[in-house]
Amino acid sequence: MAKIPVSFADLTGNEEKYVAEAVRSSWISSTGPYVQRFEREFAEMCGTRAAVGVCNGTVALHLALLAMDVRPGDEVLVPSLTYVATANACRYVGAEPVFVDVDPETWCIDPHRIEDSVTRRTRGVIPVDLYGHPADMDAINQFAAVHGLWVVEDAAEAHLAQYRGQPVGGLADMTTFSFYGNKIFTCGEGGAITLSAPQLELRTRTLRGQGVDPSRRYFFPVTGYNFRLSNLACALLCAQFERREGLLTARRRVFSRYRERLTGIEGIGFQPVAPWAEPAPWMFCITVHEAAYGRSRDELAEILASEEIETRPFFVPLHRLPMFREESQRRGEQLPVTERLASSGLNLPTYSQLSDEDLDRVCEVIRTHRR
Template sequence: MIHIASPELSGNEKLYVNECLDSTWISSSGRFITDFERAFADACGAKHAIATNNGTTALHLVLAALGIGPGDEVVVPVLTYIATANAVRYCGAEPVFVDVEPDTMNMDPRLFEAAITPRTRAVIPVDLYGHPADMVAIAAIAELHGIAVIEDSAEAHGAEINGGRVGSFGLATAFSFFGNKILTTGEGGAVTTNDAALASRMRLLRGQGMDLERRYWFTDVGYNYRMTNIAAAIGLAQLERFDESLARRDQIAKQYDALLSGNARLALPESRPEVRRVNWLYTVTVEGLSADERDQLIVDLASEGIETRPVFHPLHHLPPYLQPDASFPVAERLGASGISLPTHLGLSENDIATVCEALSGALDT
């Protein structure tokens, strides 16, 4: 099976994890947590990084630290992983969906502006499949209306806008380090920010609301969102090969581009000139394909030993957020016709050629 994703753990991961085991520092204290937070903040060009136990809790932590709650609205792209909206609901607030741009699959800034009401407290643009959202336009609109910008970069470690890396824009940025991500800690997440007061507030809430200067004195109802030292050890080792990993993913994307560009039925990933897209999952859309036909294509490729996955279902189609009368035509088309292909460092050139041959053959039948 050519898998869609697979972590690459050939660096110092085992050495650092064994250090945790030998020292018995395996929980949420230890040198690797602070070292990883510092190194990840530096990699993003941010002043602070707060490590968490997954990407969803990273999103929720920002919202909770900002005091977002019942009666508030948060604007969210309708095409994203469900965690983006779930984190809003955890706070008792309401996610307000907007459609996406056809070329980037990201939030359309014009539709974001049209969705703002007096109840809007925040916006969460998502850097879907590694292409950064239009943070310049979104931030300008948000500033006019006094709205917090929380970037969801779970899928875009190392992506850039005008030479600056994601994680340094907006008020805060949330990341995921799940096993299929560009950087992994197994399970894990982080929030980056340049706001010292917000960082301090998130650190307090992350540790059950315990005062950062007075042990076992709890000032707030907080959460247990802490990353383990073992997870941070894996993450620190991953960061040591970060640029190498991004470069290899670029090579994989270029090979896909070269082999698939002649297929008129396929729309390949695009990159706007001001951004560096990172290739988390190389994702294409198939012209004229229905959702049922796309799902059958996934089955057909699996029968040939190739694992793929569909683009996310638009949130308004899912039971927790069902809006049967709503229309988000761009997201609906992308969600029905999109498919992500294997994208990880373990792929060989022959693997990629096999995937492309199988995909092209399936579309020709």
């Protein structure tokens, strides 16, 4: 019985050819034609004036907060149900992540709950497009405008998701992406920031490239970073973008077949889709309601693992992690929706080359082990 991984990068187009071309040309660092092509094409796809490539999605968040001039003592509103990088980035710049519960209808930060967490020190909000579903950006932007806050959208998992007919990427002051190996578009390790404000772009590019003054060689007026993305990585991304329709269609097929095959199994729930959202088909999610299914999420994951089927539990809520727990308790944060989802959610194998037979086998194991 062949193992079914939870994700698998599809590199079957021009990926190898373009990387070989980059190697032959000797453009292997962060200058070269693929870097420019990647940034141009990704900005176009996101409907923004610019895209700035960086070395991963965590760095994209860090750089966005640096560009927003976030300082020690500032507070940033974030969901607790997200990957740890969202909150770590706040700590990198000395700010404190303040955790807000998620909306049961989107699994993203709840716009009705953010107001309660605002203090004099709040500077911004980082909505996360969890598991490919966009956050309710109109409500969040409106809230931010009223309170004079910036918005950095963490769309690491939501490549080409749409919000009210608009692609994710141009809906916030800055939007960050990851191109890690399990993402819809990947270069192994990579990331980007999309944005449209010219001054902010200049600041972002300067900080990304060691803070160098473009008109004076080896003159560095500010403390910058080396957060650049290589031409080799961009070669992979350019090849991935050529096949974007095919990659998305193949993943959408996986999503709809899972829904069809798992519908009607008592105790198994699906990720909700808001009427205004077209989520990115990143990782298919189920929730396991222990009382109705007869087993816990962890029991089901173990059974699937014993059948050589890899899965991922949902993220451990960040307010439960040792480095954030105490501050969260001091603030008295109550996040019941986050807790419920985190203990019941499971990601199933999702990738463009997942065969119908393998997908059906996953569903069969889930169906037959209900008690």
